[in-house]
Amino acid sequence: MQLENSTSYTMSSNEIEEKTLELRKIKGEELHGMDIEELQKLEKVLEVGLSRVLETKGERFLDEITVLQRKGAQLMAENQ
């Protein structure tokens, strides 16, 4: 039996609860009781997250295009 001390268990338990609630809020699943100010903070977090995801997706697309262009150039060189 692998036991950690009770302190770290208690902390973990609280941490899960906290993170679960934060996730539910971010996903918009647990918004009741939140006032306008809290909602605006959450909106900001979501906007920042979304803009980073979109930026990263753009980078991935560019990477793919670069790979395809390189392959195309290689094929053209081989066919000459």
Add this chain to the structure above:
Amino acid sequence: MQLENSTSYTMSSNEIEEKTLELRKIKGEELHGMDIEELQKLEKVLEVGLSRVLETKGERFLDEITVLQRKGAQLMAENQ
């Protein structure tokens, strides 16, 4: 000393790790290694969350307006 059995501790530990990573991804802090498909799923989650937050914020504003209108009507009635 308050001890839970080791199974629930182990599960908790994994859960924290999982939720922490999910939160970091949603916040756009941990996107390296994610491919376009994963990023698009994340984008969808963020969009749904954001639209729910905006909707709820709209409701809160409407609530406040209703309260103010009611107060206004009451004041007008009292002044007559």
